[in-house]
Amino acid sequence: MVETTQDRIFNIINYSLLIIISIIVLYPLFFVVIASISSPGAVMRGEVWLWPKDLTWVGYKRVFANKEILMGYWNTILYTVIGTAINLVMTVAAAYPLSRKDFMLRNTFTAMIVFTMFFSGGMIPTYLLIKNLGMLNSFWVMVIPGAVSVWNILIMRTFFQNGIPYEMQEAASIDGCTNMQILTRIVLPLSMPIIAVMILFYSVGHWNSYFTALIYLTDRAKYPLQLFLREILVQGQMQEMLDISADSLSNSLMDAEAIKYAIVIVANLPILLLYPFLQKYFVKGVMIGAIKG
Structure with a gap:
């Protein structure tokens, strides 16, 4: 042209x-x-714009010298990996039956599931439920209550309906495949775009989650990284990391400035590294799952 x-x-x-x-x-x-990686003084004076000035690693040294930060990092990795795995299993288990035309009650169950998007039990009843289930201050309180996202179920269900020809499932059924075999051998291998999108959505949600830990966790050994970052950045509780005294107040304030920027990089680096590997599936999965149908 x-x-x-x-x-x-x-x-x-x-x-x-x-x-x-x-x-x-x-x-x-x-x-x-x-x-x-720049001098905190240069950053505070506004001298850093396009390149670092007076290279220093004091922020990263302070961060990784703090045992609670490393412990929170490990906890967050566990919550993210195990939580995302549970999310995927539960989402597929709900979306696949709802996408099948031969499932007679699919519209009824879909309506029941969608109802929970607009009406919830509230914070206090949810807290009492978690307490009665014995999950307070446990690992599972971080992954079980949010194991299913209704919105993601609807996206995946729509992908199964419009992205995978139903005739393929019928042909597999005629060849003797069970529903589980159809799911594992046909549907899931053809659903990598939407699975990649779900991995990204769920993993980012788990990685950034702090409110659930704030409500249900009291043991600092189980705190995720974001809760420690909240204490440092929002509440200003930096005495243990900086060992502030009257003689070193100026240097401590400088170190605090470096720590804030270092923490942002440390907290976001895993997600930034994950996205490029999922990018080629991301747009396709969102477009097919959310627009068609």
Whole structure:
């Protein structure tokens, strides 16, 4: 096709806007990276803009020297990995039957599930339920109560309905496959885009979760990383990390500035590393699962 003048003008404007938006979105992350390895004094004076100044690793040294930060990091990894695995199993177990045309009560169960999106029991009844189940201050309180997301069930159900021809499932059934074999040998291998999307959604949710731990956990040995970060960044409880005294108040404040930027990088690095591997599935999974049907 011959590109017209209007097409060239549109492309120039479009690419220019995309470049500007990309810079606006990426610069804060870039700034945090260079600020985390720059002199805290230079950062506080506003001298760090495009490249680091007076390289220092004091922020990262302080973070990794704190045993609670490392313990919270390990706890968060466990909560994220095990919680995401449970989420995937439960979501597939709910979405697949609801996508089958031969499941007579699928509309009834779908309505019952959707009802919970708009009405919940509330915080206090939920807390009492968790207490009666004996899950307070336990590992499972971080992964069981949120094991299923209704919205994600609907997305996956829609993908199963529109992304996988029902005729393939009928053919497999005629060949003697059971429902479980159809799910494991046909449906799931063809559902990698939506599974990748679910992994990203659930893992990010678990990684950033702190409110559940704030309500149900009292043992600091079970705290996730985000709860320790909340104490440091929001409540300003940095005495143990910085060992603040009257003689070293200025240096401690400088170290606190470096720690804040280092913590942001440490907390977000696993998710930033995960996304590129799932990116090729992400757009396809969201488009097929959320728009069709």
